[in-house]
Amino acid sequence: MTHKFVDDTTLTKIVAKSLPSHTKANCNELARQANEAGMNVNGHKTKEILFRTMTRNQPSSLSLCGEAVE
Numbered sequence: 001m002t003h004k005f006v007d008d009t010t011l012t013k014i015v016a017k018s019l020p021s022h023t024k025a026n027c028n029e030l031a032r033q034a035n036e037a038g039m040n041v042n043g044h045k046t047k048e049i050l051f052r053t054m055t056r057n058q059p060s061s062l063s064l065c066g067e068a069v070e
């Protein structure tokens with residue numbers, strides 16, 4: 001059995017303040033595509049970095065492959 005791993009994959013989203021973020025769906029799609037290619041995504045090692053202006057609405061928390069994203 002062969003296992004493939006991908007390091008340093010980046011998903012970048014620019015979201016206008018007035019629009020909802022689809023980051024959760026994009027993360028799920030990334031994991032699906034990796035799975036189809038026979039690669040494993042380690043949700044435990046995945047990090048989320050937010051660069052944004054201060055708003056009252058906090059973005060929803062992300063999970064990837066059943067693991068909460070830090």
